[in-house]
Amino acid sequence: MLTKWLNYIVEKMEKVKDDNTEEQILDAAKTVFQSKGMDGARMQEIADKAGINKAMLHYYYRNKQLLFEAVFKNAFSLLAPQLNAILNDDSSIEEKIKNFTSNYISFVIKHPYLPNFIIQELNRNQDFVLKLKENKGFPNLDKFKKQVDTEVENGIIKPISAEQLFINILALNIFPFVAKPLVMALTNTNDKTYKNLMEERQIEVSNFIIHSIKNT
Amino acid sequence: MLTKWLNYIVEKMEKVKDDNTEEQILDAAKTVFQSKGMDGARMQEIADKAGINKAMLHYYYRNKQLLFEAVFKNAFSLLAPQLNAILNDDSSIEEKIKNFTSNYISFVIKHPYLPNFIIQELNRNQDFVLKLKENKGFPNLDKFKKQVDTEVENGIIKPISAEQLFINILALNIFPFVAKPLVMALTNTNDKTYKNLMEERQIEVSNFIIHSIKNT
DNA sequence: GTCTATAGCCAGATAGAC
DNA sequence: GTCTATCTGGCTATAGAC
Secondary structure (H helix, E strand, O other): OHHHHHHHHHHHHHHHHHHHHHHHHHHHHHHHHHHHHHHHOOHHHHHHHHOOOHHHHHHHHOOHHHHHHHHHHHHHHHHHHHHHHHHHOOOOHHHHHHHHHHHHHHHHHHOOOHHHHHHHHHHHOOHHHHHHHHOOOOOOOHHHHHHHHHHHHOOOEOOOOHHHHHHHHHHHHHHHHHOHHHHHHHHOOOHHHHHHHHHHHHHHHHHHHHHHHEOO | OHHHHHHHHHHHHHHHHHHHHHHHHHHHHHHHHHHHHHHHOOHHHHHHHHOOOHHHHHHHHOOHHHHHHHHHHHHHHHHHHHHHHHHHOOOOHHHHHHHHHHHHHHHHHHOOOHHHHHHHHHHHOOHHHHHHHHOOOOOOOHHHHHHHHHHHHOOOEOOOOHHHHHHHHHHHHHHHHHOHHHHHHHHOOOHHHHHHHHHHHHHHHHHHHHHHHEOO
């Protein structure tokens, strides 16, 4: 009886240990893959960062490719809700722009390498796009399109296609983080002054867009 | 006498051959590095594409790192004039925006991987930034700043900092190409319809910016 | 200058003990 | 589940003949 109970406890503990290891690996892999990319990442570095050894990585994720895909899917599942917020909620276009712009910066502060990682790896491997699109919850423009068309018809905003507006919103928000080193060099800023620029943009960008499209 | 003359011809021919080989290597390296990145690129693939063998790559460029840097510098020296055009010529802000926007797309058609390559590799290796900034001809914002401030004071454009305006112009123009696979997935377009979107943007983008900043 | 052959290293993956 | 030790292949780089 005591033995049975002990076995149960041991199993439990192993289960917890497993979960921890698997998560620690994913966490370490996230850091390394997102900063070095698939090609630049080293399994050894991931193992070190997770506090285990290489063999464990293969035990849990079979190979580098699969570990990478786990990280990638996980990353995209964090970005998608950000995009769905602007596409699918019920506020006006103007409110959506304001909300997205101010939300996006806090998202990037939490996950600084994430947008660049996704963009870079989608460029490297076109097939990922297809896999992503199969998912439910993949951002869909339909509702946003209808809304833009309606607001244009009602004269609330100037004529513009939903696609172009959406691209503009993404570009103005995402680009300064993706191209940070380039933009820092061109604007001759350091980390501190660049951060100031980015904070200004939380208001600047939504004003910039709204000025452009709003009928007065 | 005849021998001397023959030697001269042979030397000439070898010189031409050298130049060709060196250029062919750089050309092949450009293609491979710009699509695969430093880490993903393989010397073998570059050699194959150049129609020579690996040993020649080392003969001309010593090692992968130096070959890569040659490609990178070359790439940036193509991008810099595009940026200097908007920063340093003498037309009005409005004209500059129109010109840059319509020029940039033909630049990208000629060099589709180039902007992404520069952004990506600057992210990977921060030191390149310092090296680039040492160059004469590195884009400088001073003149553009004065111009923006003047036009703001004169009430031609709405109050905006030169840095923010410059970032916006870059973002709206460069982002859709850098993030092409992502944006294609989100807007549910294929290569053909995406190209249409990009062609529309030649006018759309400059209108979008000018609407936003111009006083009426 | 150009080639073939190979050195030397390093990374991903596996075997097998515990 | 976790470890050490090792295999295997691939890649950069060089040696050396022509």
